[in-house]
Amino acid sequence: MTQKRSHDQHVTLMSPEASLTTITQRESLAAEVRKLSFWYGDTQALKEITLSIANRKVTALIGPSGCGKSTLLRSFNRMHDLYPGNRYSGEICLFPENHNLIDLDPFMVRLRIGMVFQKPNPFPKSIFENVAAGLRIQGVQNKKLLSDRVEQALRDAALWEEVKDRLSQSAYGLSGGQQQRLCIARALAPQPEILLLDEPTSALDPIATAKVEDLITEISHRFTVIIVTHNMQQAARISDFTAYMHLGKLIEFAPTGELFTTPQETLTRDYITGRFG
Amino acid sequence: MPTLPSSLSPSGPPGSPLRASERFLRRRALWGSFAGGCLLIAAASSVFVTLGIVYVLITESMGFFAQVPFLDFLTDTQWTPVFENAHFGVMTLVSATVTVAGIALAVSIPAGLALAIYLSEYARREVRETVKPCLELLEGVPTVVYGYFTLLFFTPLLQTFIPGLEGFNMLGPGIVMGIMILPYTASVSEDAMRAVPSGLREAGYALGYSRFRVAMRVVVPAAFSGITAAFILGMSRAVGETMVVAIAAGQNPNFSFNPTEGAATITAYIVQMAMGDLPHDSIAYQSVFAAGIVLFVITLTFNLIGFFLRRRFKEVY
Amino acid sequence: MMKADVPQATLPDLAGIVDANRRTDLIMAGIGILVLIVAMSLLAAVVIDLILGGWPRLINPDFYLNFPSRHPLQAGIVSAWVGTILVMLVTAGIAIPLGVGAGVYLEEYAARNWITDFIEINVSNLAGVPSIIYGLLALGLFIHGFGLGETILTAGLVLALLILPVIIVSTREAIRGIPLDLREAAYGLGADKWQTVHLYVLPAARSGILTGTIVGLARAIGEAAPVITIGALTFIAFLPPSPLQANPPFINFEWLESPFTIMPIQMFNWVSRPQAEFHINAAAAGVILMLMTLAMNGIAIWLRYHLRRQIR
Numbered sequence: 002m003t004q005k006r007s008h009d010q011h012v013t014l015m016s017p018e019a020s021l022t023t024i025t026q027r028e029s030l031a032a033e034v035r036k037l038s039f040w041y042g043d044t045q046a047l048k049e050i051t052l053s054i055a056n057r058k059v060t061a062l063i064g065p066s067g068c069g070k071s072t073l074l075r076s077f078n079r080m081h082d083l084y085p086g087n088r089y090s091g092e093i094c095l096f097p098e099n100h101n102l103i104d105l106d107p108f109m110v111r112l113r114i115g116m117v118f119q120k121p122n123p124f125p126k127s128i129f130e131n132v133a134a135g136l137r138i139q140g141v142q143n144k145k146l147l148s149d150r151v152e153q154a155l156r157d158a159a160l161w162e163e164v165k166d167r168l169s170q171s172a173y174g175l176s177g178g179q180q181q182r183l184c185i186a187r188a189l190a191p192q193p194e195i196l197l198l199d200e201p202t203s204a205l206d207p208i209a210t211a212k213v214e215d216l217i218t219e220i221s222h223r224f225t226v227i228i229v230t231h232n233m234q235q236a237a238r239i240s241d242f243t244a245y246m247h248l249g250k251l252i253e254f255a256p257t258g259e260l261f262t263t264p265q266e267t268l269t270r271d272y273i274t275g276r277f278g
Numbered sequence: 279m280p281t282l283p284s285s286l287s288p289s290g291p292p293g294s295p296l297r298a299s300e301r302f303l304r305r306r307a308l309w310g311s312f313a314g315g316c317l318l319i320a321a322a323s324s325v326f327v328t329l330g331i332v333y334v335l336i337t338e339s340m341g342f343f344a345q346v347p348f349l350d351f352l353t354d355t356q357w358t359p360v361f362e363n364a365h366f367g368v369m370t371l372v373s374a375t376v377t378v379a380g381i382a383l384a385v386s387i388p389a390g391l392a393l394a395i396y397l398s399e400y401a402r403r404e405v406r407e408t409v410k411p412c413l414e415l416l417e418g419v420p421t422v423v424y425g426y427f428t429l430l431f432f433t434p435l436l437q438t439f440i441p442g443l444e445g446f447n448m449l450g451p452g453i454v455m456g457i458m459i460l461p462y463t464a465s466v467s468e469d470a471m472r473a474v475p476s477g478l479r480e481a482g483y484a485l486g487y488s489r490f491r492v493a494m495r496v497v498v499p500a501a502f503s504g505i506t507a508a509f510i511l512g513m514s515r516a517v518g519e520t521m522v523v524a525i526a527a528g529q530n531p532n533f534s535f536n537p538t539e540g541a542a543t544i545t546a547y548i549v550q551m552a553m554g555d556l557p558h559d560s561i562a563y564q565s566v567f568a569a570g571i572v573l574f575v576i577t578l579t580f581n582l583i584g585f586f587l588r589r590r591f592k593e594v595y
Numbered sequence: 596m597m598k599a600d601v602p603q604a605t606l607p608d609l610a611g612i613v614d615a616n617r618r619t620d621l622i623m624a625g626i627g628i629l630v631l632i633v634a635m636s637l638l639a640a641v642v643i644d645l646i647l648g649g650w651p652r653l654i655n656p657d658f659y660l661n662f663p664s665r666h667p668l669q670a671g672i673v674s675a676w677v678g679t680i681l682v683m684l685v686t687a688g689i690a691i692p693l694g695v696g697a698g699v700y701l702e703e704y705a706a707r708n709w710i711t712d713f714i715e716i717n718v719s720n721l722a723g724v725p726s727i728i729y730g731l732l733a734l735g736l737f738i739h740g741f742g743l744g745e746t747i748l749t750a751g752l753v754l755a756l757l758i759l760p761v762i763i764v765s766t767r768e769a770i771r772g773i774p775l776d777l778r779e780a781a782y783g784l785g786a787d788k789w790q791t792v793h794l795y796v797l798p799a800a801r802s803g804i805l806t807g808t809i810v811g812l813a814r815a816i817g818e819a820a821p822v823i824t825i826g827a828l829t830f831i832a833f834l835p836p837s838p839l840q841a842n843p844p845f846i847n848f849e850w851l852e853s854p855f856t857i858m859p860i861q862m863f864n865w866v867s868r869p870q871a872e873f874h875i876n877a878a879a880a881g882v883i884l885m886l887m888t889l890a891m892n893g894i895a896i897w898l899r900y901h902l903r904r905q906i907r
Contacts, residue, residue, distance in 0.1 A: 083782055085706070109303060112785030122776035125799055135784040138794075140302045187784070310789040314704055320696030321705070324718050324763065327756050331728060334735035389630045396627020400620075409631060416638055418888055420817025422859045423881045426866045427641045430648070430874060457637050460630075488616030490623045511723060518725025520820035521859075525866055545727050545820070552730065552824040558739055570731045574724070581723035585716060 030096050031056040031195055031225040032077070037091035039072055039081070046072045048249045049091065054195065056096070059217060059226040061240035061257065063233060065272065068246040070229045074197050077227065078114040079107035095194065112139060115193035119200040121180035123172035123187070128164050131172045131183055135191035150190050157223075158186035159216045178209025182216065189220065196220070198228040202235065214239050233273060237261050245269045335571045342366075342564035351568070357531040357547070359565040366565065368572055370533040374448060374541035375573075378523055379516035381452025381537060382459060386512055389456070390463035391498075391505070397464070398471040399493045413461035421458075425525030428454045433526060446528030446540025454526075455516055463512040466588075470504020471497050507587035514580035518573065520545035544573045642885070649879030658879060662832040663861065667872035672880055674831040675861035678747070679816060679887065681835060681850055682857055685751020686758070686815050691808055694759050698766025698804075703792050722760035729757045730824025738825055745826040747835060748851040753821045758811035765807020769800040802902040809895035813888050819859035830864075831856040858884045 032054040039047035047069050054060050062070040072081075079102070081087040092101040095113075102110045115135070123131050132151040133141075141147060151168075155161040160182040164175070172183055181201060188196055198217070202210040217226060217239050230236050236243050237257060244254040245268070253260060253269045264270045343351070346366045354367025397406050433450040437443045443450075474497050482492040498505065528540030529550045542550065548566050556563040652658045661671025697718075705711040733753035737743045743752075773796055781791040797804075835853035838846055858880060865877035 078783065080779065080783070083779075106303075108785060108787045111783060116783040118776065118779065118783070120776060122780045124777065124780065124795060134781075138781075138784050138786045138790055140306070184780070187780075191784070306787060306790070310787050313789040313793070314700075317696045317700035317704060320693050321700040321714055323693050324697055324721060324759060325714060327721060327732070327759065328717050330736050331724070331732045334732050334740075335728075338731075338735045338739075389633070392623075392626045393630045393634075396624060396630075400624045400627060412635060416634060418813065418892065419638070419641060420819075420859055420881075420884055420888065422817070422819050422862050422866070423641060423645065423885060426862065426874075426877055426881055427644055429866065431640065431644045454637070457634055460634055488620055490616065490619040493623070514723050518723075518727070520725065520727045521863065524820075525863065545725065548727050548731070549820060549823055552734065552826065567731060567735065570728060574728055577723060577725055577728075578720065581720045582716075584723070585719050 029056050030054065032096060032102075033092075033094045034073075035092040035094065037073070037076060037089065037093060039069075039076055039090075040088045041072075042086045046249055047076070050246075050251045052244055052251055052254055054225060054227060055242060056225050057221060057223065058241040059221045059228060059239055061236035061243045062227065062229045062246060063231070063236050063243060063272075064246035064252075066231070067248070069249040070246050071199055072249075073246070074199055074227060074229045075116075077102070077195060077197055078116050079103075079110050080116070082107040112191070113193060114195045114197060115188035115191065116197040116199065117181070117184050117188050117201050120204050121177060121184050123175075123180050123183050126172065127169045128172050128175070128183060129168040132186045132190050134187055139191060151186075154186040154190035155183075157189050157216070157220050158182045159212060159219070160186055176209070178205050178212060181205055181209065181213060185213070185216065189224070193224070195225045195227060198226060200229055200231060203231065210235075233261075245272060247272070331574070335567055335574055339564050339567035339571055341559065342561065342568045345561065346568075355533040357533075357542075360562050364561070366568075367533070368544075368569060370531045371542060371544040371547050371569055372572065373533050373535055374523075374527065374531075375517055375543040375545070375576075377535050377537060377541070378448045378452045378455065378519075378527060378543060379513055381449060382455040382516040383509065383513055385453055385456025386459050386463050386516075387509055390460055390467055390508070390512070393460065393464040394467035394471060394505075394508075395493045395498070398468045399489055399497060410465065413464065416458060417461045419458075421519065421521040422525070424454055424458055425451075425522045428522060428526035440538065443538045444540055446526065446530070447538050448523075448527050448541060449537035451522045451526045452537065455519055455522055458519075458522070459512045459515050462515060463508045466508035466511060467501070467505045470501035470508065470588075473504065474500040503587045503590050507584045510580050510587065511584040514577045514584065517580070518545065518577050520549055524549045544569045548573075645878050645881045645885070647878075649875055649877070649882050652875050652879035653882060658876075659883075663830055663856075663864075664832075667870060667876055670865075670873075670876055672858065672861055672883060674834055675856050675858045675880065676883065676887075677834050678831070678855040679857045681747050681838070682750045682754065682822075682855065683812060683816060684838075685748060685851065686754040687808075687812055689752060689755035690758050690762055690811065690815075693755070694762025694808070694811070695766050695804055697759075698763045698770065699792060699797065701763070702767050702770040703788065703796065718760050718763050722764065725820075726757055726818055727820040727824060729753050730821035732756070733821065733825045744852065745854055746852045747855045749825050750822050750827060750855065750857070751851075753825060754815040754818060757818065757821060758815050761811040761814065762808055765810065766800075766804050769803025769807065770796060772803060773799050802899045805902065806895045806899050809891055809898070813891035813895070816887055816891065817859055817884060819857075819863050822857060823860055823863070827854075827856055827860055858887065 030053055034050050034052040034054070037047055037050045038045060050069075050073060062073060064070050075081055076089065077093060081089075089103050091103070093103055094100065095102050102114075124134060126134075129148075129151055132154050133147050136147055136150055141150075152161060152165075155164065160179060163179065164183075167174075172180065175183060181204070185198075185201070202213050205213065214235065217228065220226070221239075221241070228236075228240065240257045242254065243257045243260045245252045245260065245264075245266075247268050253264060253266045255265075260269065261273060264273055351366055351368055353369065354365050355370060356365035356367050357370035358365045397409060401409070428450045429446075432454055433443065433445065433447060436447075436450055440449070478496055478500055479492050482496040487495065523543045524546040527543060527546060529542045529546050530540060531547060532539060532541035534541050547569055551562060551566045554562075556566070646653070657669070658671045659676075660673050661669060662674055663672075664670040701711065701714065705714070730753060733749055733756075737749050737752060738745065743749045777795055777799060778791055781795045786794065831854060835850040835855055836847070838848075838850050840847050862877050862880040862884060865873040865880065868874075
């Protein structure tokens, strides 16, 4: 067991071989993955992943193509359940209730966990309606509540100033970077317990990427973020904890600074130094 | 601070996220199930239609087949159910149906194939995209209009070339129907041809084939099942066509394959009978359904063959 | 080393082959264009024949407001076009919910199993069943089985069943065209299946579904065979009762039970008469019928354009 201290938390993080997680403060973990395995049909894509997600921090999942990082991410909000032939074993426990979200109703899980996709996918509706979508789905109809939440979410996504005068215009009139920030606002409006980002900047230009990275850092003070990225530098820039995955297994998990400067595993070191991937 | 809508409830300490309440989730699930149920009923309705058709055809013609020996039904060459000395040879009607459909196919197969080859292998995209909607216009014309045209314009026109042509005949409707189903046969064939991967074509061109040769030796054989499907489905449409033949081929049952004569097809007979008053238990009423069964079986066979052929060509590529 | 005696093509030979190929190509293209010309000429001939044939009655306003009559010069189409509109209302009211609903179910809800396969084959078959068989279904089941009578309701019902496959297929294609990201975005927000379908997928597929529906209705307008079979009379010298009324509740349903006639049947009736004067009426009716069909297709195109530009 290794003890790491980061910021103001006492969190004991495990290396993959150990199977203990001790928490000194219950609120400091948002979720815990315990021996999660996942199969697409007959292919096993995740092999007994065990991992802790710190509350209100950014956790990055990195690794070469096909390592299972997106698969792991999508397990958090049960997106796999939309397609037949998929199977889980193990647990993903949400705190503070410590419920295994694999056992919960997937539609219920998705109301509590938000996702932003790789390619911006706003609805063919107005900017306002896009951001309000998550709230309407939960049955909110009160105009004041909606507009307050929409404004807050757009501010969080650093988009409010740019769109406040054209909320009723189509979302498709925005640039790619703006659309992605809109999608982030849309995911934030229902105030999810965890925000999942699946390579959110890989389709964006460098300027838009920088804006998104800044806002991720900002919102991580209030939201728990898990981000999948194939860009190591991005992970190094914005995440607090990083998990390196390889062929469906979790190889190493540590606070970002340590993983990148003193990786413990050979595979991690090889990936980081660019020997493959 | 606006009050919380009943769909949300606070969870955890103040400031923590609002959560959709249990009640809301249950209500949503109920609405979802209700909606899903309604949609299922809608989908099932199509099955009920088929069942209804089969049921009606069988039950309403049972009386007919109880009275008429099946062999007579199939072999007699006269169809006069309402006369004193009644004959019930359905082949009389089938002969007319087959003749008209045959002529329609004789027109539509070469024309449709030529058109499809042209559109698929020769024409530029812009040409294809203007031509296809124009062809669709042909299909949009109501069939009564084609019937009018055939009887009052086309037949007289043909009569100037063919002296023995009667006022009601099978040639005119056949030709007009052939062109009428052209959009259908041409576009299904063309779809089949366009589905052939360009790799195959390129192999032919690389060998020095002309466009024509690539079309005839490479594309058409590769798209064969789709093209056959197009013509079988076109045949089905020709067999089922009613108004053109009812107006222009006459309503006199006549066992004949001679296109210059008029004859009532299965469909024309049904229409003719339906226009009169048919008591439910009369042999006339039942004969309509007997004829209907024959029509249904013929078109069902064609449709199924066509459906599976089309599926096959979609799968192959 | 002995080379086999393979005749080598000389350049003039090759040139000859290329020329011959070019000629066949031209002929082939020519044939294709010829077929096209013949088809379009037929269409033009039909239209011109109708307009010329019906001209005397088309320019006479009485034609549009008169009832059918034994005297050709006094016969008009008012009962026919009113009947067509009323029957179309019923057809749309039945076919659209059923057809769109079935299409949505097959695309979004149904699992890939043999039942779904069976329904698909069934729909495909129904699309190819001759329209007159639908008439027989209505005659045997609705009229003699359920006792519905030769009314607007029955006609609307049989036409709705006739165009059901068209609407189902076009709904499915419209929905299939909606990309996966839209659905994933909706599900990602926690929407359940019905919310995703009716709040996001259907509105996005709106224009395709509407276009397909109107195309189906345009077909139904011109169908005579099934409606004749249920016994629509052709000599209707009255109008069905109006659906609207002055007293509350302002709409009534008596018109559904009324006898009626429709445009294609009226035309069929007139063209079947031996007198040439009735043929003029038939041609005029044909022109109006085609205009109605054209109008529907025009509405479809306009709607498709208009909906594309509208974002809620």
